[in-house]
Amino acid sequence: xxxxxxxxxxxxxxxxxxxxxxxxxxxxxxxxxxxxxxxxxxxxxxxxxxxxxxxxxxxxxxxxxxxxxxxxxxxxxxxxxxxxxxxxxxxxxxxxxxxxxxxxxxxxxxxxxxxxxxxxxxxxxxxxxxxxxxxxxxxxxxxxxxxxxxxxxxxxxxxxxxxxxxxxxxxxxxxxxxxxxxxxxxxxxxxxxxxxxxxxxxxxxxxxxxxxxxxxx
Numbered sequence: 001x002x003x004x005x006x007x008x009x010x011x012x013x014x015x016x017x018x019x020x021x022x023x024x025x026x027x028x029x030x031x032x033x034x035x036x037x038x039x040x041x042x043x044x045x046x047x048x049x050x051x052x053x054x055x056x057x058x059x060x061x062x063x064x065x066x067x068x069x070x071x072x073x074x075x076x077x078x079x080x081x082x083x084x085x086x087x088x089x090x091x092x093x094x095x096x097x098x099x100x101x102x103x104x105x106x107x108x109x110x111x112x113x114x115x116x117x118x119x120x121x122x123x124x125x126x127x128x129x130x131x132x133x134x135x136x137x138x139x140x141x142x143x144x145x146x147x148x149x150x151x152x153x154x155x156x157x158x159x160x161x162x163x164x165x166x167x168x169x170x171x172x173x174x175x176x177x178x179x180x181x182x183x184x185x186x187x188x189x190x191x192x193x194x195x196x197x198x199x200x201x202x203x204x205x206x207x208x209x210x211x212x213x214x215x216x217x
Contacts, residue, residue: 004134009161011131016162019054019124020169022197026050026115030174043178044171046111051167053115054124058159061125066136066155079137080209082129087205089123093198123201125159130208132158 019025029050034043068078119125135158136151 008131008135012158012162013165015127016165017169020166021173024118024122025170027170027174031178034178043174047167047171049111050115051163053112054119054166055159055163057116057119058125058162059156062128062132062155062159063152065129065133066151079133080213082133083205083209086126086129087202089126090198090201090205093201122197127201127204128158128162
């Protein structure tokens with residue numbers, strides 16, 4: 001059985017796979033650029049700015065929560081509050097699944113900016129907050145004299161690992177569609193993940209809140 005910390009890092013990787021395979025995070029743009037440029041390298045070149053934008057979206061959300069977790073005496077309340085925030089955002093996404101109009105106005109030449117806004121609008125970073133807070137609490141307990149620094153380092157590590165996995169999975173799927181499967185695969189076999197995404201936010205928030213509630217103070 002993996003330890004709680006190992007399970008948390010596996011959760012970071014799992015969410016990276018989930019975000020990478022979700023077309024809302026941008027891998028169809030890599031396919032489109034490859035087909036438009038008729039060059040294999042165009043597929044790879046598109047994934048990097050998408051990953052950078054995703055990484056920034058993760059860091060902007062996770063680092064402030066990690067700093068809050070530094071106050072160990074309030075960590076339980078912060079974790080419960082963060083879980084409720086994730087749950088509430090998921091309910092909001094279920095009630096209002098439409099994307100903000102701003103996203104449609106971002107030109108495709110600004111892929112990193114588009115990726116940052118898309119990940120933020122979908123609450124991608126929020127999904128990782130409960131896991132990050134749990135990891136930060138463990139890091140702060142082990143390095144109490146460097147609690148703030150270790151929490152920030154943990155949050156950045158989560159954001160980086162998650163984004164690298166997201167990029168790898170998105171690139172793998174984009175490459176498969178570009179080279180072998182074709183656009184018919186997307187139009188015929190894919191389905192809208194927006195409601196699945198929102199439901200997963202609700203589930204993540206509920207589970208994280210329950211675990212924080214039963215955890216010792």
